[in-house]
Amino acid sequence: MTSPYQNPDLHSHSVVSDGTLTPEALAARARANGVDLWALTDHDEVGGQHRAAAAARAQGMAYLCGTEISVSFAGETVHIVGLGFDPDDAALVQGLATTRGGREQRAREMATQLAAHGIEGAFEGALRYVGNPDLISRTHFARFLVEAGVCRDTPEVFRKYLTEGKPGYVPHRWAALGDAVRWIVGAGGVAVIAHPARYRLTANEEYALFSEFRAHGGQAVEVVTGSHTSAEYARYARMAQEFGLAASRGSDFHSPEESSYDLGCLPRQPAGLASVWDLLEARIQHPA
Structure with missing residues:
Protein backbone atom coordinates (compact mmCIF):
# COMPACT_ATOMS: atom_id res chain seq x y z
CA MET A 1 0.00 0.00 0.00
CA ARG A 100 15.82 15.60 33.51
CA GLY A 101 16.90 15.64 37.16
CA GLY A 102 20.52 16.54 37.71
CA ARG A 103 20.92 18.75 34.64
CA GLU A 104 21.37 21.93 36.69
CA GLN A 105 24.12 20.40 38.84
CA ARG A 106 25.84 19.07 35.74
CA ALA A 107 25.59 22.54 34.13
CA ARG A 108 27.17 24.20 37.17
CA GLU A 109 30.05 21.71 37.06
CA MET A 110 30.52 22.46 33.36
CA ALA A 111 30.66 26.19 34.12
CA THR A 112 33.22 25.61 36.88
CA GLN A 113 35.47 23.70 34.47
CA LEU A 114 35.15 26.42 31.84
CA ALA A 115 35.96 29.11 34.43
CA ALA A 116 39.14 27.19 35.31
CA HIS A 117 40.11 27.65 31.64
CA GLY A 118 39.45 31.39 31.70
CA ILE A 119 35.83 31.42 30.50
CA GLU A 120 33.77 33.18 33.17
CA GLY A 121 30.00 33.45 33.48
CA ALA A 122 29.19 30.40 31.37
CA PHE A 123 26.31 29.16 33.53
CA GLU A 124 24.54 32.53 33.52
CA GLY A 125 25.35 32.98 29.84
CA ALA A 126 23.90 29.57 28.93
CA LEU A 127 20.75 30.33 30.91
CA ARG A 128 19.98 33.21 28.55
CA TYR A 129 19.39 30.65 25.80
CA VAL A 130 17.26 28.27 27.89
CA GLY A 131 13.52 28.15 27.31
CA ASN A 132 13.09 25.48 30.00
CA PRO A 133 15.58 25.72 32.93
CA ASP A 134 15.08 22.00 33.68
CA LEU A 135 16.70 21.24 30.33
CA ILE A 136 19.88 23.32 30.33
CA SER A 137 22.30 21.45 28.06
CA ARG A 138 25.61 21.58 26.22
CA THR A 139 23.84 23.22 23.28
CA HIS A 140 22.97 26.24 25.43
CA PHE A 141 26.61 26.53 26.58
CA ALA A 142 27.72 26.30 22.95
CA ARG A 143 25.48 29.20 21.93
CA PHE A 144 26.88 31.33 24.76
CA LEU A 145 30.50 30.54 23.80
CA VAL A 146 29.80 31.59 20.21
CA GLU A 147 28.12 34.80 21.40
CA ALA A 148 31.08 35.51 23.68
CA GLY A 149 33.50 35.14 20.76
CA VAL A 150 35.29 32.13 22.25
CA CYS A 151 34.52 30.05 19.13
CA ARG A 152 33.28 30.79 15.62
CA ASP A 153 30.37 28.35 15.66
CA THR A 154 28.80 25.58 17.73
CA PRO A 155 30.70 22.69 16.05
CA GLU A 156 33.99 24.37 17.08
CA VAL A 157 32.70 24.68 20.65
CA PHE A 158 31.98 20.96 20.83
CA ARG A 159 35.36 20.08 19.32
CA LYS A 160 37.29 22.23 21.80
CA TYR A 161 35.25 22.22 24.99
CA LEU A 162 32.16 20.07 25.36
CA THR A 163 33.10 16.51 24.36
CA GLU A 164 34.73 13.81 26.43
CA GLY A 165 38.30 14.68 27.43
CA LYS A 166 37.82 18.41 26.82
CA PRO A 167 37.34 21.18 29.43
CA GLY A 168 33.65 21.70 30.05
CA TYR A 169 32.56 18.10 29.49
CA VAL A 170 30.70 16.54 32.42
CA PRO A 171 29.02 13.15 31.94
CA HIS A 172 25.48 12.54 33.12
CA ARG A 173 23.80 9.27 34.00
CA TRP A 174 20.66 9.05 31.90
Missing part, protein backbone atom coordinates in the same frame (compact mmCIF):
# COMPACT_ATOMS: atom_id res chain seq x y z
CA THR A 2 1.29 3.46 -0.89
CA SER A 3 1.79 5.73 2.14
CA PRO A 4 -0.40 8.85 2.19
CA TYR A 5 2.59 10.80 3.59
CA GLN A 6 5.12 12.07 1.10
CA ASN A 7 7.23 14.27 3.38
CA PRO A 8 7.16 13.21 7.05
CA ASP A 9 9.58 14.90 9.46
CA LEU A 10 9.50 13.11 12.82
CA HIS A 11 12.42 14.65 14.72
CA SER A 12 12.63 18.33 15.70
CA HIS A 13 13.19 20.52 18.76
CA SER A 14 11.63 23.70 20.12
CA VAL A 15 12.46 26.21 22.86
CA VAL A 16 10.88 23.74 25.30
CA SER A 17 14.23 21.89 25.11
CA ASP A 18 17.22 23.11 23.07
CA GLY A 19 15.68 24.48 19.88
CA THR A 20 15.39 28.18 19.12
CA LEU A 21 11.83 28.34 17.75
CA THR A 22 8.47 27.95 19.48
CA PRO A 23 6.29 24.93 18.69
CA GLU A 24 4.01 27.27 16.72
CA ALA A 25 6.88 28.67 14.64
CA LEU A 26 8.17 25.15 13.97
CA ALA A 27 4.74 24.04 12.76
CA ALA A 28 4.54 26.99 10.38
CA ARG A 29 8.06 26.33 9.08
CA ALA A 30 7.35 22.64 8.60
CA ARG A 31 4.18 23.36 6.64
CA ALA A 32 5.91 25.98 4.49
CA ASN A 33 8.53 23.36 3.59
CA GLY A 34 5.94 20.80 2.52
CA VAL A 35 5.88 18.57 5.61
CA ASP A 36 2.63 16.59 5.73
CA LEU A 37 3.29 14.62 8.94
CA TRP A 38 5.24 16.29 11.75
CA ALA A 39 6.46 15.44 15.24
CA LEU A 40 8.01 17.68 17.88
CA THR A 41 10.53 15.57 19.84
CA ASP A 42 11.94 17.78 22.60
CA HIS A 43 14.63 16.22 24.80
CA ASP A 44 13.24 14.38 27.84
CA GLU A 45 10.15 16.59 27.80
CA VAL A 46 6.53 16.58 26.62
CA GLY A 47 5.64 20.09 27.80
CA GLY A 48 5.24 21.41 24.26
CA GLN A 49 3.11 18.57 22.90
CA HIS A 50 -0.37 20.06 23.22
CA ARG A 51 0.83 23.35 21.71
CA ALA A 52 2.53 21.50 18.84
CA ALA A 53 -0.52 19.36 18.09
CA ALA A 54 -2.79 22.41 18.05
CA ALA A 55 -0.34 24.31 15.82
CA ALA A 56 -0.11 21.37 13.41
CA ARG A 57 -3.91 21.22 13.14
CA ALA A 58 -4.02 24.95 12.51
CA GLN A 59 -1.52 24.48 9.66
CA GLY A 60 -3.51 21.58 8.17
CA MET A 61 -0.76 19.03 9.00
CA ALA A 62 -1.03 15.57 10.47
CA TYR A 63 0.79 15.20 13.81
CA LEU A 64 2.41 12.57 16.02
CA CYS A 65 3.31 13.25 19.65
CA GLY A 66 7.03 12.85 20.25
CA THR A 67 9.97 13.08 22.63
CA GLU A 68 13.68 12.18 22.56
CA ILE A 69 14.90 10.36 25.65
CA SER A 70 18.55 10.35 26.70
CA VAL A 71 19.82 6.85 27.54
CA SER A 72 23.14 5.56 28.86
CA PHE A 73 24.40 2.54 26.90
CA ALA A 74 27.93 1.08 26.73
CA GLY A 75 29.38 4.31 28.14
CA GLU A 76 27.68 6.43 25.47
CA THR A 77 24.67 8.73 25.54
CA VAL A 78 22.17 7.23 23.10
CA HIS A 79 18.87 8.87 22.14
CA ILE A 80 15.57 7.03 21.83
CA VAL A 81 12.74 8.86 20.10
CA GLY A 82 9.19 8.08 21.16
CA LEU A 83 6.35 8.66 18.70
CA GLY A 84 2.57 8.41 18.90
CA PHE A 85 2.23 8.06 22.67
CA ASP A 86 -0.17 9.68 25.14
CA PRO A 87 1.73 12.79 26.36
CA ASP A 88 -0.24 12.77 29.62
CA ASP A 89 0.69 9.18 30.54
CA ALA A 90 1.74 9.31 34.21
CA ALA A 91 4.58 6.78 34.02
CA LEU A 92 6.11 8.47 30.97
CA VAL A 93 5.83 11.96 32.47
CA GLN A 94 7.44 10.80 35.73
CA GLY A 95 10.20 8.93 33.89
CA LEU A 96 11.07 12.00 31.85
CA ALA A 97 11.11 14.17 34.98
CA THR A 98 13.56 11.74 36.60
CA THR A 99 15.76 11.79 33.50
CA ALA A 175 17.77 6.57 31.77
CA ALA A 176 18.30 2.86 31.13
CA LEU A 177 17.49 1.67 27.61
CA GLY A 178 14.81 -0.73 28.81
CA ASP A 179 13.13 1.92 30.94
CA ALA A 180 12.95 4.43 28.08
CA VAL A 181 11.43 1.88 25.69
CA ARG A 182 8.92 0.71 28.30
CA TRP A 183 7.79 4.28 29.07
CA ILE A 184 7.11 4.90 25.38
CA VAL A 185 5.42 1.58 24.68
CA GLY A 186 3.43 1.74 27.91
CA ALA A 187 2.06 5.12 26.81
CA GLY A 188 0.85 3.64 23.52
CA GLY A 189 3.75 4.74 21.33
CA VAL A 190 6.58 3.33 19.25
CA ALA A 191 10.24 3.58 20.31
CA VAL A 192 12.83 4.56 17.68
CA ILE A 193 16.65 4.50 17.82
CA ALA A 194 17.62 8.07 16.89
CA HIS A 195 20.47 8.84 14.42
CA PRO A 196 22.48 5.64 15.16
CA ALA A 197 25.54 6.69 13.13
CA ARG A 198 26.31 9.42 15.67
CA TYR A 199 27.25 7.06 18.49
CA ARG A 200 30.84 6.02 19.12
CA LEU A 201 30.01 2.34 19.45
CA THR A 202 32.05 -0.61 18.23
CA ALA A 203 30.37 -2.99 15.80
CA ASN A 204 29.68 -5.40 18.66
CA GLU A 205 28.26 -2.62 20.86
CA GLU A 206 26.02 -1.40 18.06
CA TYR A 207 24.76 -4.94 17.47
CA ALA A 208 24.05 -5.21 21.21
CA LEU A 209 22.17 -1.89 21.15
CA PHE A 210 19.90 -3.03 18.33
CA SER A 211 19.41 -6.48 19.87
CA GLU A 212 18.56 -5.17 23.36
CA PHE A 213 16.37 -2.41 21.94
CA ARG A 214 14.36 -5.00 19.98
CA ALA A 215 14.13 -7.30 23.00
CA HIS A 216 12.72 -4.47 25.14
CA GLY A 217 9.98 -3.79 22.57
CA GLY A 218 11.58 -1.18 20.31
CA GLN A 219 10.17 -1.19 16.79
CA ALA A 220 11.95 1.39 14.61
CA VAL A 221 15.20 3.15 13.73
CA GLU A 222 15.94 6.50 12.07
CA VAL A 223 17.39 5.76 8.66
CA VAL A 224 17.23 9.14 6.94
CA THR A 225 18.16 11.89 9.39
CA GLY A 226 20.05 15.17 9.34
CA SER A 227 23.30 13.70 10.67
CA HIS A 228 23.51 10.66 8.34
CA THR A 229 25.32 10.48 5.03
CA SER A 230 23.88 8.74 1.97
CA ALA A 231 26.09 5.72 2.72
CA GLU A 232 24.66 5.64 6.24
CA TYR A 233 21.11 5.73 4.86
CA ALA A 234 21.93 2.49 3.06
CA ARG A 235 23.70 0.98 6.06
CA TYR A 236 20.84 1.57 8.47
CA ALA A 237 18.28 0.50 5.91
CA ARG A 238 20.05 -2.87 5.98
CA MET A 239 20.12 -2.82 9.78
CA ALA A 240 16.40 -2.08 9.87
CA GLN A 241 15.72 -5.09 7.66
CA GLU A 242 18.10 -7.33 9.62
CA PHE A 243 16.41 -6.55 12.95
CA GLY A 244 12.85 -6.31 11.65
CA LEU A 245 12.55 -2.61 12.45
CA ALA A 246 10.47 0.03 10.71
CA ALA A 247 12.27 3.07 9.33
CA SER A 248 11.78 6.62 10.57
CA ARG A 249 12.79 9.92 8.97
CA GLY A 250 13.54 13.20 10.71
CA SER A 251 15.73 16.26 10.24
CA ASP A 252 16.67 16.70 13.95
CA PHE A 253 16.03 20.39 13.31
CA HIS A 254 17.01 22.75 16.15
CA SER A 255 17.58 26.17 14.59
CA PRO A 256 17.70 27.89 11.18
CA GLU A 257 21.30 28.92 11.93
CA GLU A 258 22.62 25.61 13.31
CA SER A 259 20.91 22.63 11.70
CA SER A 260 22.34 20.64 8.79
CA TYR A 261 18.89 20.14 7.25
CA ASP A 262 15.82 22.31 7.43
CA LEU A 263 12.46 20.80 8.34
CA GLY A 264 11.05 18.82 5.44
CA CYS A 265 14.22 18.98 3.32
CA LEU A 266 15.62 15.46 3.77
CA PRO A 267 16.02 12.92 0.97
CA ARG A 268 13.43 10.16 0.61
CA GLN A 269 13.67 6.89 2.48
CA PRO A 270 15.38 4.01 0.66
CA ALA A 271 12.89 1.76 -1.10
CA GLY A 272 11.60 -1.47 0.39
CA LEU A 273 11.41 -0.41 4.06
CA ALA A 274 8.44 -0.54 6.39
CA SER A 275 7.69 2.97 7.69
CA VAL A 276 7.11 3.91 11.31
CA TRP A 277 4.18 6.14 10.32
CA ASP A 278 2.39 3.08 8.92
CA LEU A 279 2.76 1.37 12.32
CA LEU A 280 1.29 4.48 13.96
CA GLU A 281 -1.58 5.29 11.62
CA ALA A 282 -4.14 4.89 14.42
CA ARG A 283 -2.17 7.35 16.60
CA ILE A 284 -1.77 10.11 14.02
CA GLN A 285 -3.73 13.27 14.80
CA HIS A 286 -5.34 14.54 11.62
CA PRO A 287 -6.43 18.12 10.97
CA ALA A 288 -10.16 18.73 11.08
